[in-house]
Amino acid sequence: MEMDGISRVRRFNRAVSTEIGALDSSFLGRGRPLGEARVLCRIGAKGATVAAIRDDLALDSGLLSRLLRSLEGQGLVEVAPDPADRRRRIARATKRGLREVAAYDRLSDTRAAALLERHSGRTWAALLEAMDRIACAVGAERIVIDTADPHDPDARQCLEGYYGDLARLFDTGFDPAVSLDPEPEALRPPVGDFLVARCDGMPVGCCALKGAGSAVGEVKRLWVAPAARGLGLAERLMAAAEARALGLGMTTLRLDTNRALTAAIGLYRRTGWREVPAFNAEPYAHHWFEKRIAPGG
């Protein structure tokens, strides 16, 4: 059997649907029908409006209503009108409800751990990487870019990935101590910013904007996680950084880069950046770029 893309997808489907079924079966096993369990977990600790639950779980209005009544009857959920619009109603888990949600959570964790345990040492990392890649590909349209503090754990995780990549790619290796490392203050509002891209909560890329309170800013630390490459995320991060730079009052952006980062260099050239003479003494840089971003510039 020659395996083309389609049969490989279908084989994947077949293989995973059993696994997924097992993971989802954590929604059973507490003596509650699937529908109720799903609604309860969707409400979770934060609560949710009835409409939000209906949309997320694709439930009929009447059916959801009944499921909520049943959960109320079990003392797991309380539904109250939204003070902002008293037609709308907000469902919240009670103390007991929260305990149930936590129990479901533990069940899911156990199943996930069991899946991992079946795969000893060596395979783990590769397996998780493959899972990340698929989750990113499937959830590509859900990737969101947000401002974050450069010391935020997600930002740190991205930076670790970034430094790791540089150390691997640069023919000289990479030592952050040797590089021109910007002060964290330069990467925070009001002078600069730090953007993190997340896919379903997992950090998958970053881009820093270094400012000095002037009209010239600098783009630093553009990075995309291996699992999220090929989805056009670098472009999106750069576009977000430019938009943010405008918001911070910058009119010109600069950046420096190493010759090993060919994909990034290609991106810069493609998106309106102009190569310029060195504007700093960054020891790892071989190319310097500039882009005027002010509207009508």
Add this chain to the structure above:
Amino acid sequence: MEMDGISRVRRFNRAVSTEIGALDSSFLGRGRPLGEARVLCRIGAKGATVAAIRDDLALDSGLLSRLLRSLEGQGLVEVAPDPADRRRRIARATKRGLREVAAYDRLSDTRAAALLERHSGRTWAALLEAMDRIACAVGAERIVIDTADPHDPDARQCLEGYYGDLARLFDTGFDPAVSLDPEPEALRPPVGDFLVARCDGMPVGCCALKGAGSAVGEVKRLWVAPAARGLGLAERLMAAAEARALGLGMTTLRLDTNRALTAAIGLYRRTGWREVPAFNAEPYAHHWFEKRIAPGG
């Protein structure tokens, strides 16, 4: 959110279950309840005993019975006693049934293609690779090793992977024309054999046994697909090759290998192979090994 293994698995689960749901929804959309469609597809072109269907789909005996009656009523399936044991009954698809199965198949193909289409060029290969890895990890216990002809398409696919790996790994590159390439006849019974490992139908590894009709055989072309590495498949292939060698009347096995293949060399040393002086003039070889396999040897 720091992502540990468990949350990554759960995130993967969440991401894929939607996708899988969409792929599985091909079981709907032909105006037949899910249960019937699943049973019909399980019967497929080959037919199946009632017990096998029951086990595979985890259906209650009574429920399955009713589903079969309904499918019979629609003229899609015929159930007849198994001549070998007339208590047991075998369900087979009728002509119309086969057409229906084919239609479901096309639906699945379409969904799979749609999934791939959403991911343009660059991502495809990486995505499929990730899918293969997960399917292999999940289906590891279903990997089977069979005899195949060295010209069989699956065998060829493995050999392409093998040559590709060698070309990448050897510091000299690799040209099959320069290497001592055994005649296909030497890799076929009654003197030799060619083993292919498959996971749910996908070729994931191979191992050749070159014979000359004497008591000394040679192990060649041990290869495991990247997606199936870390699952202990190389060990299994070597063990299968040894067993097959005994069956072909060999008492001693030899092999040569390149110094770049450190994992393979480690495996040989671990499993009772003894390094010996060069026994051939293979230009790509740096190490030669030998193992006595005759029982009590």
Add this chain to the structure above:
DNA sequence: TTCATTGCCTGACTAAAGTCAGCTAATGGA
């Protein structure tokens, strides 16, 4: 103030899925 709209609920269904006890026929060993 009127009135269409929105958001959710209830009642009255149907369909699908799942459960369980008891039945019959075939099998194979004592």
Add this chain to the structure above:
DNA sequence: TCCATTAGCTGACTTTAGTCAGGCAATGAA
């Protein structure tokens, strides 16, 4: 030959899921 076992079937259920037509109260624009 007897009889325990196996394989599957049937009838008589219950539960879960899903649908749809109203209904009522809150809302907000005319």
